[in-house]
Amino acid sequence: MVDKPKITISTSPFLHDQVTTPRIMWELAYTLVPILMAAVYYFGLSALLVSAASIAGCLVTEYYLGKKGPLGNPLRDGSALVTGLLLALTLPPGFPLWMAFVGGVVAIGMGKLIWGGLGQNVFNPALVGRAFLQAAFPTAITTWEPPDGRYLGLRGTNLAPPFYQGEPVDALSTATPLAEMKFNQEPAALADLLLGNISGSLGETCGLLLILACLYLIARRIINWRIPAGILATVAVFSGIVYLFEPGRYPSPGFMLLAGGLLLGTVYMATDPVSSPLSPRGVWIYSIGIGLLVVLIRIWGGLPEGVMYAILLMNAATPLINRFVRPRVYGY
Amino acid sequence: MIGTAQNELKDRLLTFRHGVHPEEFKELSNHQRIERMPFVEEYILPLLQHIGAPSKPLVHKGQRVRRGDMVAEPGSFVSVALHTPVDGTVTDVGLYGHPNGQMLPAIRIKADPFSTQQLDQPPQRQPEELSKAEFIAAIQQAGIVGLGGAAFPAHVKFNIPEDKPCRHLMLNGCECEPFLTCDHRVMVEYAEELIDGTRILQRFVQAEKVSIAIEANKPDAVIALREASSRAGFPMEVVPLKVKYPQGAEKMMISAILGEEVPAGKLPIDVGVLVSNVGTIVALSQYFRQSQPLVERVITVTGTAVRRPANVLVPLGTPMRDLVEFCGGVTEAATRILLGGPMMGIVQKSLDTPVVKGTSGILVLTEREVQDIDTFSCIRCGRCLEACPLFLNPARLGLLARKGLWDDMEDYNALDCFECGSCSYVCPSGIPLVQSIKIGKAMIRERK
Numbered sequence: 001m002v003d004k005p006k007i008t009i010s011t012s013p014f015l016h017d018q019v020t021t022p023r024i025m026w027e028l029a030y031t032l033v034p035i036l037m038a039a040v041y042y043f044g045l046s047a048l049l050v051s052a053a054s055i056a057g058c059l060v061t062e063y064y065l066g067k068k069g070p071l072g073n074p075l076r077d078g079s080a081l082v083t084g085l086l087l088a089l090t091l092p093p094g095f096p097l098w099m100a101f102v103g104g105v106v107a108i109g110m111g112k113l114i115w116g117g118l119g120q121n122v123f124n125p126a127l128v129g130r131a132f133l134q135a136a137f138p139t140a141i142t143t144w145e146p147p148d149g150r151y152l153g154l155r156g157t158n159l160a161p162p163f164y165q166g167e168p169v170d171a172l173s174t175a176t177p178l179a180e181m182k183f184n185q186e187p188a189a190l191a192d193l194l195l196g197n198i199s200g201s202l203g204e205t206c207g208l209l210l211i212l213a214c215l216y217l218i219a220r221r222i223i224n225w226r227i228p229a230g231i232l233a234t235v236a237v238f239s240g241i242v243y244l245f246e247p248g249r250y251p252s253p254g255f256m257l258l259a260g261g262l263l264l265g266t267v268y269m270a271t272d273p274v275s276s277p278l279s280p281r282g283v284w285i286y287s288i289g290i291g292l293l294v295v296l297i298r299i300w301g302g303l304p305e306g307v308m309y310a311i312l313l314m315n316a317a318t319p320l321i322n323r324f325v326r327p328r329v330y331g332y
Numbered sequence: 333m334i335g336t337a338q339n340e341l342k343d344r345l346l347t348f349r350h351g352v353h354p355e356e357f358k359e360l361s362n363h364q365r366i367e368r369m370p371f372v373e374e375y376i377l378p379l380l381q382h383i384g385a386p387s388k389p390l391v392h393k394g395q396r397v398r399r400g401d402m403v404a405e406p407g408s409f410v411s412v413a414l415h416t417p418v419d420g421t422v423t424d425v426g427l428y429g430h431p432n433g434q435m436l437p438a439i440r441i442k443a444d445p446f447s448t449q450q451l452d453q454p455p456q457r458q459p460e461e462l463s464k465a466e467f468i469a470a471i472q473q474a475g476i477v478g479l480g481g482a483a484f485p486a487h488v489k490f491n492i493p494e495d496k497p498c499r500h501l502m503l504n505g506c507e508c509e510p511f512l513t514c515d516h517r518v519m520v521e522y523a524e525e526l527i528d529g530t531r532i533l534q535r536f537v538q539a540e541k542v543s544i545a546i547e548a549n550k551p552d553a554v555i556a557l558r559e560a561s562s563r564a565g566f567p568m569e570v571v572p573l574k575v576k577y578p579q580g581a582e583k584m585m586i587s588a589i590l591g592e593e594v595p596a597g598k599l600p601i602d603v604g605v606l607v608s609n610v611g612t613i614v615a616l617s618q619y620f621r622q623s624q625p626l627v628e629r630v631i632t633v634t635g636t637a638v639r640r641p642a643n644v645l646v647p648l649g650t651p652m653r654d655l656v657e658f659c660g661g662v663t664e665a666a667t668r669i670l671l672g673g674p675m676m677g678i679v680q681k682s683l684d685t686p687v688v689k690g691t692s693g694i695l696v697l698t699e700r701e702v703q704d705i706d707t708f709s710c711i712r713c714g715r716c717l718e719a720c721p722l723f724l725n726p727a728r729l730g731l732l733a734r735k736g737l738w739d740d741m742e743d744y745n746a747l748d749c750f751e752c753g754s755c756s757y758v759c760p761s762g763i764p765l766v767q768s769i770k771i772g773k774a775m776i777r778e779r780k
Contacts, residue, residue: 009681010668010679011679011764011770012676012679012753012766013676013757014668014674014697014701014702015669015701015702016757017352017760019715020706021761022762023760071706117373118708118711119710120709121759162395204600224714225715236540274712274778275713278712279717280717327723327724328723329593330593331594332596
């Protein structure tokens, strides 16, 4: 054993800010707990099981295939847990557990590890997982069980065996508010959208909690305030203009902001630092781009929801934005 | 009185864009009055204590010298004279350890144990009688350099070209480095000399306006200087600035006060501004009024591993070990010795080197403050971009440095970086950003 030298040599600076990458990830994970609890409140045991399956898929993949970080165990930086939770929150409550697990494996494996691990991926890993599930299991991922006050009963096809779609345990399924609006022009009440008493993905229904989480994360400087500000303002303005043309046919800006996955995607996925631009000006381009794409897809696209594709598309544009949008250097 | 100043300081304070807020640690020493370091047995005076050519020795082994005698003359225009701080005997002119890590020529002087160490130099001609050229020559002979840390010869900086008028003389009392309090104490305790030195300098550079910038965490210095300037009938604006690192960098200070940027590759005088550290100005006054060349300076000896943190008036050439002993020595927990502040200071491998003109602080830290944090991949959070006071892209520069893409680094303005370390300070992934940029800058320069 060689004794550690008492006096160490290195170069300045010698002080460091308290915020570290694992701390950012863990703090994100903590803010997701109330959102998960709301999901359990509305969707019962199913919410917990779907989350557990998705998280398990992420953690197992990261543990066995991930690079050992400076902390040894690759799970300790908390980022795989965040991905698993986020993926779960984008899934419907009656989603088969085995699919949620596979989604987790794909999110970490194809969304993060094949790019080189933490910090190297171009796309948000949770959304890569969800995009895969949407492509592979289009029926399961668009079958929505409404909140019905049951806590212990399972929903939909949670228990379908691997490689099967499964028979729904109950025939209850409804359209999401976005689909209702798109295909029947029937907007949901804004109060329900705020409180979450609607059908939808686990984490997207309770707008109020998401808004609070957003404010908290901005105050703690965990997320860049420009991203929610840019996206939400763009959606409000753009959909407001469209709404003014034909109020009965197009959704109101308030509905656009609160319905569907916009808040969840804005607060937790678009703000992923890895897949968003570096410079403030780049971030504005990125967030306004997401806002425009969301409205375009929701109103004129074939799908009722467009948040996932909007974010993934702007993720793809991020390296380009980083390349061309350079901050003006002092003195030039 | 201090309460009112603090209230006033809470109002909107001027500052620059970006920057960071490290913990200050100033309370360790900011109320300690400046103490005079007793004379020790031996002094080592390196011939290079400033930016530029080394001084040329004028003494030989065995020669007797008196406190204040010139022992080395300026080696060129960008160089200054060097004086002995003690009565004693020259015992050697040879290679000695320098704080910059090299072995460099130095004069060793054994102090006379029975001397009273009185300064007994002939009086200087008063600056009012001097022409500008004589004034510039005089401060070169006085050995005065910028005491903020860079130790750039003062006469070069004050020798303003005729075609670049000085609109604004700005004194720098920001002292934004954590821990350091020497400038703070100098402003409080040497307010009179500071005003006097400013008056002397203002006359020669013909500045239309004089102000002094002080970070708002030094309300007593703000008050002391306001009072001293009104007592002396010398109009000087005392501007409190927001506490933010690196507020004391020339460019940042100018941005804060004037809202103007110094164009890339230019000097502050190109926008009509002359910036000087407060200690330098006090040295100016002491030279002309008390005939004392630069033979001593105030140094903050501090850090959580120093038993008795203090601000000490130290004769130049004092071995650091003696100075730290004077401050009670270091505790067992000491793990790192620095010259200067924790953000830009230079690490020392031992205390065997002497105090030089550019030494503003000796900092001895423990594991607790200097904990090396784990290095993760860049998560592209952009915190470094929002910290960099020059609006550079440290994340990108760090990546390019790791890949050895020096040309691309130059394209991303690596050479503009003045190495304040804000990027490394904020990086949550613990990436040594400024350290990589320093390497990149050296590689770019080497290839030129």
